Amino acid sequence: MTxxxxxxxxxxxxPVLDNGIPAVIVTCSTAGVPNATIISQVYYVDESHVALxxxxxxxxxxxxxxxxxxxVMLADVAAAANWVLALEFxxxxxxxxxxxxxxxxxxxxxxxxxxxxxxxxxxxxxxxxRSVRHVPFHP
Amino acid sequence: xIPGKIQRFLEEYANVATSGSRDRDLVPYGHRVIGWRIGAxxxxxxxxxxxxxxxxxxxxxxxxxxxxxxxxxxxxxxxYQFKGRYLRHRDPEPQDHAAHARIVARxxxxxxxxxxxxxxxxxxxxxxxxxxxxxIQVEEIFLQTPGPGAGxxxxxxxxxxxx
Numbered sequence: 001m002t003x004x005x006x007x008x009x010x011x012x013x014x015p016v017l018d019n020g021i022p023a024v025i026v027t028c029s030t031a032g033v034p035n036a037t038i039i040s041q042v043y044y045v046d047e048s049h050v051a052l053x054x055x056x057x058x059x060x061x062x063x064x065x066x067x068x069x070x071x072v073m074l075a076d077v078a079a080a081a082n083w084v085l086a087l088e089f090x091x092x093x094x095x096x097x098x099x100x101x102x103x104x105x106x107x108x109x110x111x112x113x114x115x116x117x118x119x120x121x122x123x124x125x126x127x128x129x130r131s132v133r134h135v136p137f138h139p
Numbered sequence: 140x141i142p143g144k145i146q147r148f149l150e151e152y153a154n155v156a157t158s159g160s161r162d163r164d165l166v167p168y169g170h171r172v173i174g175w176r177i178g179a180x181x182x183x184x185x186x187x188x189x190x191x192x193x194x195x196x197x198x199x200x201x202x203x204x205x206x207x208x209x210x211x212x213x214x215x216x217x218x219y220q221f222k223g224r225y226l227r228h229r230d231p232e233p234q235d236h237a238a239h240a241r242i243v244a245r246x247x248x249x250x251x252x253x254x255x256x257x258x259x260x261x262x263x264x265x266x267x268x269x270x271x272x273x274x275i276q277v278e279e280i281f282l283q284t285p286g287p288g289a290g291x292x293x294x295x296x297x298x299x300x301x302x
Contacts, residue, residue, distance in 0.1 A: 024157040024169055024209075025169075026157075026158075026159030026167040026168065026169040026207075027159075027167055028159075028161040028165045028166070028167040030165065032161060032165060032203060032205055033205055033207070033222060034159035034160055034161045034167050034168075034205055034206070034207045034222075035159060035167075035207055035220070035222075036157050036158055036159035036169065036207045036208065036209045036220065037209055037220065037283060037289075038157070038209065038211065038218065038283075038285070040285075056287060056289060056290070058289055058290045059281075059290050067165050069165065069166050069167060070167060071159070071166075071167045071168055071169045072169070073157065073169040073171065075265070077261060077265060080261070080264050080265075082171065082191070082192075084169060086166075135191050135192070136191075137191070137264050137265065137267055138264065139191070
């Protein structure tokens with residue numbers, strides 16, 4: 001089931017971040033309640049960091065500010081696999097190149113899914129990648 | 140009791156899902172869910188998890204019982220999150236496989252409306268086969284449809300207590 005275990009994002013994962021398929025993030029409150037929700041974008045920052053969009057002050061945002069650990073699942077349909085990232089929240093950016101690039105990308109996703117105007121980027125939340133797992137649909 | 144409107148959503152419209160658990164150190168884990176059905180008491184939910192995503196799941200559930208499952212209709216994006224307490228797990232039964240088959244058909248139909256050219260095999264591969272059935276007592280339901288209202292608690296209603 002697992003063929004990659006590293007804190008560096010492999011090159012094969014880069015195109016998956018841009019495939020337009022929503023990802024899933026799971027977080028956990030300090031009270032111990034997990035929260036699973038769908039996110040529109042996982043943005044590549046560098047080989048050991050990704051950024052996630054902060055659009056609304058929702059449960060995910062509240063959870064990672066009290067418990068920084070998160071898990072993200074990405075669908076790599078072309079390769080018949082999922083990628084599972086274990087992440088740790090590091091910082092939130094409200095301006096700068098990461099924020100601006102995400103803002104443009106989010107509006108493009110919103111337009112293509114008929115949800116233009118619903119999404120507004122508040123911040124780019126930057127996470128350190130703790131581990132990467134590649135999970136083929138058919139081992 | 141899961142409200143009637145949401146029961147209909149689960150049984151007639153929803154076509155994609157995911158779930159989360161956590162370990163004793165509050166580290167969250169994601170688990171794909173490729174089928175579900177409402178329990179006979181209409182208050183519990185049976186979630187079907189493929190073998191590829193059972194890693195750590197039973198350990199987490201038997202340790203702390205916390206489980207959340209988010210279920211969506213694609214492409215409308217109507218989505219609800221169900222938070223509940225683990226009751227039991229078991230191998231999938233014929234009723235579970237039948238529920239899975241209905242959901243796979245709905246998923247394929249939903250995706251086809253947006254991506255008519257997508258290869259059939261790719262869609263079949265994506266849904267996987269159920270390997271584990273996890274039954275939870277639903278304690279809270281949240282609206283999760285993308286937008287400013289996402290996260291609103293529907294059950295129990297806001298102001299009626301709960302976590």
